[in-house]
Amino acid sequence: MSKLEDFLEPLNQGVWEVSVSKDSVTEPLGTDWKKSAINVPSPGTVASFRKGQYHVHETRTEWKVHLDRYDPKKHPVMHLLDDAPLLLMVGDTFVTLISDIRSNKTTDTKEILKQQNKSWHLQVIAGIFLALIGFNISSDPMTAFLGITYVIIPLSVTVFGLIVTANGLLSMKKKSFLKGDIPGGLLITGSGIIIFHFPADFWVTTFTVILSLWMFSSAILLLGRARKGRSAIPEGFVSRVLIGILSVILVLMALFAPDSLVTILSMILGFIIILIGILIMVNGLRLRNIMKIQISGR
Template identity: 45%
Template sequence: MNELDDFLEPLHQGVWEVAVPKESVEGSPGTGWAKSAINLPTPGTIASYRKGQYHVHETATEWRVHLDRYDPKVHPLLHLVDDAPLVFMISGTLLALIMDTKSALRRETSSLVAEQKAAWQLLLVAGFCMMLIGVLIGIDPLSSFERIVILGVRLSVLCLALVIIAKGLDPRSFRVVSGGRVLLGFGILAVGLTSFSLDLEWVASSFVLILALWAFASAVVSLKRTVRGRFDVPEGFYKRLGIGIASLLFAVLILAVPDAVEELLVYAVSAIALLFGFLLVLEGLGFRRRMKAEV
């Protein structure tokens, strides 16, 4: 039986994505593949794995593999700029949720039972709560933006500090194995704790500036790749050109009318929360119908 790696040669010959039927591969993706915890939501994806620049999405019937330009473990910033442009992250998340909602409407209730471990009441409550959060966020976008940014920045910095400190310690004996990592972790922890005393507007403005830099860098990289020709953009020339232009326009908008962009981003978060909540409600109702049918 072949391994997934045996089917990946076309990716180095200008092919953007390779779809490998699961019956052609023995078990899991194979040696060296690691499950990826953070990914852009993709319709139909069960799990995602990475191996260097290779990125595979597992669906019910296939392994769908593409080749990222940069390994996120080695070049995390370049990966964000080139492989995960900001406008693509936002639009992709919304599209995936819309597609998942449509598929939930068509799905057989028997499959819902197999997937859901929680009771249908819990799914309904969680769905309605998520939809309520989406509505509340959309009612007051600017205030919501500041709260989301402040909470997100603070939690991200604190979590990063704890991760770095943990990597500097032996998990069994808690002895220091890397004094530099531990010191760096505590330094970042101090920055995170200090952020609680910073002005909210200043932190929010800094976050918007970072988004502008992200979008502008993605625009430069994307447009440069389209200039080199179609072979350098196997994912699609016009798709990459569109991402580049959209990223550039988004960066300009952020700098020109930051308040309007803040509202736009919050409305996007609100829409994501509403769609996700609606999806949970649909799953819960489908589970409930199946339970009644079995009685």
């Protein structure tokens, strides 16, 4: 009987990542492995789990494990700054989406065909819709940013507050008014209404300050490790140095031209949405082709 932990010793000797075949691991992951909901995107990943600093990406055939520098539960801020810099997350998102578009995965195809033999129509339509949204954002990024901050964020906060309030009213029963969710819901709703009146400069400033602090702190940590040599950055010396340098450039841009940073990042968001739309369309067309093959084979 072998556990996944039996194959992880190289990680303590400077190896960045180990890939373990699922056939080699005979025991399931223990209860101390917790499912990780938020991860830096990686191609082929179907699920992710964490155990302290150990971070495993499950694919169809392998367990890919690396050792984070910081445990996100104990040091969430340092983990975000050093293990998940903003530019790394953006870059890996593009790589993962492009990889998924090019892949030929047919996982659970038969089951999909049985349950949703027309789902490819929905996928293609949804993909086109998302691609158009992404194109609209990337073609006019500042207007899209203001639309998100002026409408979507305040509206989301207000609706969430109304839901919390309604839930409090429905479940109040014997509880007093002040002990239920109603006061909190009303407070959230009021906050959402107030946010509707925040000026554009507030959003641009808030957005650039938060992202600048994130990128600048990540750059200091990455370039500081780079000074110690390649062995200090087993996950990729050149890529992390480039991320550090680009982060500094973007921070300088935020200081002298904050609107430019907002524009660039909004365009990146638009491109990501376009890629997601293309991915959904491609999957829908693949499913259509598989259905044709199955029908012609009968």
